[in-house]
Amino acid sequence: MKLFGVAVRNLKRNKKRTFLTLVIIVVAIMGMTFGLSWIEGEKELFLESGKRMTGDVRITTTDYDLRSRSLDVSSNINYSKVKMSAEKLPQDTARVGRIKFGGLLYWGDESEKAHGTGIEGRDERIIGLDKFVYKGRFLEADDEILVGETLKRKLNLKVGDEVSVLTQTQDKSLYSLNYRVSGFYKMDNTKLNKSFYITLASAQYLLDMEDRVTEYLIYTDKNNEDGIKNIMEGELGDEYLVKRWDEIGMNENFSRVLPVIQGIFILIFSTLAGVSISNTMLMMVFERRHEIGVLKALGMKEGEIRRLFLLEGMIMGVSGAGLGVAAGGTIALYLGRVGVNFGDMLEAFTSELNIKGIIYPRLTLYITGLSLLVGLITSILATYLAVSPEVEKEAAHNMRSE
Amino acid sequence: MGKTPSIFIECFEKNYLSFIRSVCSLVLVFTVTGAVFSMSPEEILNRVDYNMTPDSVSYEGEMIIHRGKREHTKKFIMDAMGAEKSFIEFTYPARDRGTKYLRNNKNLWIYMPSTSRTLKISGHMLKESMMGSDISYDDQTDRNKYNLIYEGEMLSEDSEHYVLELIRRDGEEAKYYRQLLWIVKENFTIQRGEMYGNSGKMLKELFVDEVEKIGDRYYITRFRIDDKLKADSYTELIMRDIKIDPRISESTFTLKNLERR
Numbered sequence: 001m002k003l004f005g006v007a008v009r010n011l012k013r014n015k016k017r018t019f020l021t022l023v024i025i026v027v028a029i030m031g032m033t034f035g036l037s038w039i040e041g042e043k044e045l046f047l048e049s050g051k052r053m054t055g056d057v058r059i060t061t062t063d064y065d066l067r068s069r070s071l072d073v074s075s076n077i078n079y080s081k082v083k084m085s086a087e088k089l090p091q092d093t094a095r096v097g098r099i100k101f102g103g104l105l106y107w108g109d110e111s112e113k114a115h116g117t118g119i120e121g122r123d124e125r126i127i128g129l130d131k132f133v134y135k136g137r138f139l140e141a142d143d144e145i146l147v148g149e150t151l152k153r154k155l156n157l158k159v160g161d162e163v164s165v166l167t168q169t170q171d172k173s174l175y176s177l178n179y180r181v182s183g184f185y186k187m188d189n190t191k192l193n194k195s196f197y198i199t200l201a202s203a204q205y206l207l208d209m210e211d212r213v214t215e216y217l218i219y220t221d222k223n224n225e226d227g228i229k230n231i232m233e234g235e236l237g238d239e240y241l242v243k244r245w246d247e248i249g250m251n252e253n254f255s256r257v258l259p260v261i262q263g264i265f266i267l268i269f270s271t272l273a274g275v276s277i278s279n280t281m282l283m284m285v286f287e288r289r290h291e292i293g294v295l296k297a298l299g300m301k302e303g304e305i306r307r308l309f310l311l312e313g314m315i316m317g318v319s320g321a322g323l324g325v326a327a328g329g330t331i332a333l334y335l336g337r338v339g340v341n342f343g344d345m346l347e348a349f350t351s352e353l354n355i356k357g358i359i360y361p362r363l364t365l366y367i368t369g370l371s372l373l374v375g376l377i378t379s380i381l382a383t384y385l386a387v388s389p390e391v392e393k394e395a396a397h398n399m400r401s402e
Numbered sequence: 403m404g405k406t407p408s409i410f411i412e413c414f415e416k417n418y419l420s421f422i423r424s425v426c427s428l429v430l431v432f433t434v435t436g437a438v439f440s441m442s443p444e445e446i447l448n449r450v451d452y453n454m455t456p457d458s459v460s461y462e463g464e465m466i467i468h469r470g471k472r473e474h475t476k477k478f479i480m481d482a483m484g485a486e487k488s489f490i491e492f493t494y495p496a497r498d499r500g501t502k503y504l505r506n507n508k509n510l511w512i513y514m515p516s517t518s519r520t521l522k523i524s525g526h527m528l529k530e531s532m533m534g535s536d537i538s539y540d541d542q543t544d545r546n547k548y549n550l551i552y553e554g555e556m557l558s559e560d561s562e563h564y565v566l567e568l569i570r571r572d573g574e575e576a577k578y579y580r581q582l583l584w585i586v587k588e589n590f591t592i593q594r595g596e597m598y599g600n601s602g603k604m605l606k607e608l609f610v611d612e613v614e615k616i617g618d619r620y621y622i623t624r625f626r627i628d629d630k631l632k633a634d635s636y637t638e639l640i641m642r643d644i645k646i647d648p649r650i651s652e653s654t655f656t657l658k659n660l661e662r663r
Contacts, residue, residue, distance in 0.1 A: 106519065164517040171469065171534030173498075176517040208497070208534075 003304070007311040017284060022320045024280040025375055028273035029324025030331075033371040035269045037332035037361040039262050044362050046254040051245040052126065055096075055217025057228045058248055062241045065249065068214065071102035071115070074170045076212040077240060085235035086218060089228055093220045096120045097213035099203040103167030105147075105196060106176075107155040114151055115195040116165065118203020118213075126219065129185055129197070135159060136183025142202040145179035148193035149186040157181055165198070169208040177206050270374045277320070277375065278382035281313055285386035292390050293398025302391045306384070313383030314376065321375020325368055332361040443554030443566050449590035450583075451547040453620045456646045458483040463490075466638040467535045476533055480542075481648075485550075487655045488543045498533065504660045505543035508575070513660045520661055529577070536606065536629035536637035540577045551576045562587055578605065589613065589620040604630050611638075616646050 011018045059082055060068075060075070067075035079097050086095050099118035104111045124130050124138045129146065136159040139146055145165070147157060157163065159181050166176040179198060187193055204210055218228055225244045232242045246255035295305050339358040390398060458481070465476040477494035490503040500515030510523045523530075528540040548554070552568035559565060564585045570576040577597070584594040595608035612624035621644055628636040653659060 106517075164519055166514075166517075166519070166521065169534060171467065171474070172531040173534030174512060174514070174521070175497075176514045176519060178517050 003308055003311055007308055007315060010308070010312055011315060017287070018316070021280045021284055021316055022323070025277050025316060025320025025379060026324040026327060028276040029321045029371050029375040030328035031324075032269040032273045032374060033325050033328030033363070033367060034332050034361065035328075036262075036266060036367040036370070037328070037336070037363045038359065039265045040364055040367060041332075041336065041359050041361040043258045043262060045359055046258060047246070047251065050248075050251045050254070052128075054245050054248045054251060055215075056220050056225045056245050057218040057232065058243050058245070059216040059218070059232060059236065060214065060241050060243075062239070064214065064241060068100065071100065073099060073101050073168075073207050073209065073214055074172070076170060076209055076214050077216060079211050079213045079216070082213075082216045082236065082240070085232060086216070088231060088235060089218065090220075090224075092222070093218050093228065094122065094126065095216065095218050096123050096126060097200055097216050098123070099200060099207060099209065099212075099214045101167055101203065101207060101214075103165050105151060105155065106164040106166060107157055107161060110155050111166075112151055112154050112194070114148075116167070116203070117195065117197050118200040118207075119197050120200050128187075132185040132187050133183045134186050136181070139182055139197065139199050141182075142199045142205075143177075143179055144182040144198070146183050146185060146197040147181055148195045149184055150190060150193040151196060152184045154194075157184075159183060165196075165206065167206060169206075170212070171208060173208070175206060175208065177202070266370070270370075273371075273374050274378035274382075277317070277378040278385075281316075281379060281382035282386040285309060285383065285390060289390055289398050292387075293393075293395045293400075296391070296395035296398065305391045306387055309383050309387040310380055313379045317376040317379025320379065321372045324375060325371045328371070329363050329368065332363040335361045336363065441564075443556050443564075444549060446556075446564055446566065446585055446590065447547075447549045447552070447554050447568075450585060450592065451549055453589070453591055454622065455485070455545050455547050456619065458647050458650050459645065460648050460650065461641040461644040464640040464642070465533065465535050465537070466640070467533075468636050468638070470634045474534070476535070481650050481654050482543075482545055483650050483652075483655065485546045486544065488545065489654050489659070490542070492533065500663075501533075502660050503532075503539070503543065504655060504657065505539075506655055510539050510543060511657060511660055515663070518661075518663075520657065531629075536627045536632065536635055537639065538577070541606075541627070544577060546576075550574070552581065557582070559587075563593065586613075589615075591620045591622060606630060614644070616644055619646060621646065 059077065061077055064075045076099070083095070083097070086093075089095075097120060101116050101118070103114060103116050105114045119127070119139075121139075129138055133146065134149075136146075145163060147163075151157070155163070161181045162178050163181060164176050164178050166174065169175050179202075185193070185197075198206070200213070204212065218232070220228060229242050229244055232240075236242065245251055292305060295308075296302070300308075337360075339360045341358045460479070460481045463478045463480055465478070467474040467476070475494070476492060476498060478490050478492045480488060480490045482488035486505060486507050488503075488505040492498040492501040500513075502513040504511045504513075508524055508528075510528060512521045512523060513519070514521070523539060528544075529538050531537070532539050532542050548568060551571055551574040553571050555567045555569070557565040557567050564587060566583045566585060568581040568583060570579050579600045580598040580602075582596040582598075583592050585591070586593050591610065591613045592608065593610050596604055597606040597608070599605050607628040607630060609626045609628075610622050610624070611626060612622070613620050614623045615621075621641075623641045623644065624638070626636055626638045
C-alpha cells in the first residue's frame with residue numbers, strides 16, 4: 001500500500017507527463033475498441049442480415065445458384081412436397097416459400113426493370129417490411145403490389161395506382177398482370193428499393209408456377225441448422241439442394257473470410273495500441289533515469305524500484321485502458337444505435353445478399369475485455385522492459401543519464 | 403488408248419439397227435437423269451418456296467409444347483400475307499386467350515388482354531421463345547423466301563432427297579446463319595432441317611411429320627422443332643383448316659386490330 005501511495009504521488013508529481021501518457025493510452029485503446037466494434041458490426045451486417053434473407057436453411061433445385069443469377073424461374077421446386085416434408089421439423093421453426101423473378105413494371109407509358117418477389121404473409125416480419133413500409137400498408141390481396149422507393153420515384157407512383165408487371169413465365173412465355181399499389185417501402189440499400197413484392201399466390205399465377213416456388217426457407221432461433229439440414233436432405237433426396245445459410249452465395253465467402261479479416265484487424269489494432277503505449281512508457285522511464293539513480297543511492301532495492309515503476313505503469317494502463325474502452329465503447333454504442341449509412345457504396349456487395357447498406361458498430365464483452373487487457377498488459381510490459389535495464393545499472397550511471 | 407468394248411463390236415456385227423437403238427436409249431437415259439442432276443439449289447429452293455410461302459395463308463394452329471414429362475397445348479389462328487405480315491391470335495388455354503401477335507416488317511407487337519397492353523418487340527428479341535414454345539417469334543412470323551435470304555449449295559442427294567446447305571446472304575437478316583435442309587424430291591417439301599447460329603452451334607432441329615397437297619402446292623401441316631439449347635424440350639405444331647391465298651384485308655395487320663377487344 002505504501003508503494004502504491006508512492007506510485008500515485010510520483011504520477012501526480014509531473015501532471016503534464018502523466019496526462020500526456022494517459023491520453024496516448026486512452027486514444028490507442030479507444031481506437032482499438034471502436035475499430036473492433038466496427039468490424040464486429042460489419043460481420044453482423046454481412047452474416048446475420050444475410051442469414052435473415054436466405055433463411056437458416058434454404059431449399060432449392062440443384063441448379064438454382066446458377067440459374068437464379070439470371071432470375072430464371074424455371075429452376076423451381078414443388079411447394080407442397082417441401083412443405084409437407086418440413087412438417088417433420090420442430091414446431092418452433094418458421095418456414096416460408098418465395099419466388100424471386102425479374103420483370104418490367106409499367107405505369108402509363110413508362111416502364112422500369114425491377115426485381116420482384118412473391119412472398120407469404122409471415123414474410124412481412126421476416127424481411128422487415130413491417131418497419132420498411134413508410135406509406136400505405138403491407139399486401140392484403142393477390143392483386144396488390146408493394147413497391148420500393150426508387151421505383152416509386154422513377155415511375156411517379158401513388159398508393160392506389162394500377163401498375164402492370166410484365167415477366168417471363170417458367171416456360172419463357174411473356175405474361176403480364178395488373179396490380180394496385182398498396183404501399184411503398186424504403187430500405188437502406190438503394191438497390192433493394194428498386195424491387196417490388198407481390199403475394200406468393202399471385203406470383204405463382206403470373207409466372208405459371210402453380211404450387212411451385214423458387215426457394216423454401218426455414219428459420220430457427222436455435223443453432224440447429226445442421227440438424228434441420230440433415231432432416232430435410234433425408235426427406236427430400238437428391239433432387240433438392242439443402243443449404244445452411246453460411247453455404248449460400250456470398251454468405252459462404254463472408255463466413256469464411258470475415259473471421260480471418262477480424263483476426264487481422266485485432267492484430268493490427270492490438271499492435272498499434274501496444275506500440276503507442278510502449279513508446280510512451282519507454283519515454284517516461286527514459287526521462288526518469290536520474291530519479292532511478294537517486295532512489296538507488298538512497299538505498300532503495302532494485303526490486304522495489306522495479307515494482308514502483310510497474311505499479312505506476314499498471315495504474316496508467318488500467319485508468320487509460322478503462323477510459324479508452326469507455327470512450328470507444330460510447331461511440332460504438334451510439335453509432336450502433338443510429339448506424340452509419342454507406343448506402344450506395346455497399347450496394348454492389350450487399351445487393352446479392354439482399355441486406356441493408358448501414359453498418360451498426362457492435363460492442364461485445366469480448367472486445368471490451370480484449371481492449372482492457374491489451375491496454376494493461378502493454379503498459380506493464382513496456383514499463384518492465386524500459387525499467388529493467390535502468391535498475392540494473394550503477395546508481396552513478398543512472399544519475400549521469402548514461 | 404484402250405481397246406473398243408467388245409459389247410459394241412458384237413452389237414455392230416450382229417445388228418446395226420439394234421446398236422443404234424441401244425445408243426439412243428443410253429443417250430435418253432443420260433439426258434433424263436442429267437436433267438435431274440442439273441437442278442440447281444436455287445431451282446430447288448424456288449420450288450420449296452412456292453410450296454411454303456404462298457402470297458397469303460390462314461390456318462388454325464395447335465402448338466404442343468413438351469418439357470420433360472410436362473405437356474402444354476396452345477391453340478391459335480393465324481393470317482399471313484406477303485413476306486413479313488402476319489397476325490396471330492391465341493384461343494386456348496383460357497390464360498392465353500386473346501393474346502395477339504402482329505408482325506409487320508421487322509417489328510412485332512404483342513397485345514396482352516390481361517393488362518390491355520401492347521408491347522413492341524424487335525431486334526434480337528424476335529429470337530425469343532413464343533408462348534414458351536421451342537418456336538421463336540421469328541420462326542413463326544417471318545415468311546421470307548429461302549432463295550431471297552440464303553445462298554444454297556447442294557451437299558448430297560440420294561434417290562429421295564436433296565441435302566442443301568444454306569448460308570445467309572451478305573446483308574440479309576436471316577433467322578439462322580446456316581441451315582441444312584433435307585428436301586423431298588417427290589414434292590419439294592422439307593423433311594428435316596438443322597439450324598445453326600453464327601458460332602456454328604446447332605440451335606434447332608426440324609422434323610416434318612405431315613404434308614398435305616392443297617391445290618398445286620404441298621404444304622407442311624405438322625412438324626416438330628427441338629430447341630437444342632433447352633434440355634428435354636420440343637414443340638409440335640399442327641396446322642388445320644389451311645387456306646392458301648385467301649383474301650385477307652390489309653386492316654388485319656394494324657395496331658388497331660391488334661388492340662381490338
